[in-house]
Amino acid sequence: MTLSQDYVADYASTFVKNLIEYSPKLISAFLILFIGLYAIGLINRLIRKVMIKRDLDPTLTNFLADILLWVLRVLLFVTFISKLGIETSSFVAILGAMGLAVGLSLQGSLSNFAGGMLIILFKPFKVGHLIEAQGELATVTEIQIFVTKLTTANNQTVFIPNGILSNGTITNYSLQKYRRADLTFSISYDSNIKKAKDLIMEVLNNNPKVLQTPKPEVFVKNLTDSAIQLAVRPWANNEDFGAVFTETLENCKAAFDTAGIVIQPYVKEFSATTT
Structure with a gap:
């Protein structure tokens, strides 16, 4: 098959004519695209600065x-595509169909996205908080859209999906200003209960990290077959909780040794049945 010179010339002439007619749309579309991208970046930086100045939560600001x-x-x-002359109605319909298909295939991800929004809005924890969730005890370092x-x-x-995190039980150890340590000492029945309690209170009162408001408590928790259990x-x-926990154990043990109070070792009790 051969092409005549007249056909090629007509085709080239038509192409140049259409290009010249279409070039204003093309130029204006790309101008809108480049100027729009610059303006979007400028607006985004401005919005971030405004939210930072208003002391908005960093996670919420980024989100x-x-x-x-x-x-x-x-x-x-x-x-941009509308300026190029492409029908946006059909394009939007295609995007809608694609969005539905993607949504059905990414239900788990959408659940995590919704969970991330709930966490950011209702703030059960923040970055830097010590939490216990999904069997993990750890400090929050970043709250992302899909995972924490x-x-x-x-x-x-550790990365925990926001979907199960927002729907599960969360223990936040940093939300309150102070914490209580729950300790138990088991002493023998030969020991003087009042003396043991006084020694423990002396240890607690001599530790500057132990708060006096609320006041520390020492009381008999239980009387087992093998020991007297004292709750401390x-x-x-x-920020002082870990130190108070370990120092109380160590200092009480030293005080008991000096006073001759015997810490009763743990004895596992068995129930015997006869047949």
Whole structure:
């Protein structure tokens, strides 16, 4: 098959004519695209600065700024293709169908996204809080859209999906200003209960990290077959809790040794049945 020179010339002429006629739309569309991208970046930075100046939570700031960024980008893209002369109604219908298909295939991810929004809005915990959830006791280092990043005491990183995290039980150890340590000492029946209680109270009162309001408590918790159990309840600020817990154990043991009070070892009780 051969092409005549006249056909090629007509085709080239038509192409150049259409290009010249279409070039204003093309140029204006790309101008809108580039200017829009610059304006979106500028707006995003401005919104972030405003939210930071208003002392908004950093996690919420990043989340809202990211959502705004992608919404503006989608609107800019629709404007861009509309300026090129492409029908946006059919394009929006295609996007809707694609969104439905993607939504059905990513139900778990959407659940995690919704969980992330609930966590950010209702704030059961913040970055830096010590929490216990899904069998993990760790510090929150980052709240992302789909997962929450935790760091354990032995420096391991744990990622928990926001869906199950927002629907599960969360214990927040950092939400209150101070915590109570629940300790139990088992002493022998030969020991003087009042003397043991006085020694424990002396240890607690001599520790500057132990709060006096609320007051620490020492009382008989239980009388078992093998020991007298004393409950020790000191209060401490969150940052001093670990130190108060360990120092109370160590100092009470030393005081008991000096006073001759015997700590009764744990004895497991068995129930015998006869047949």
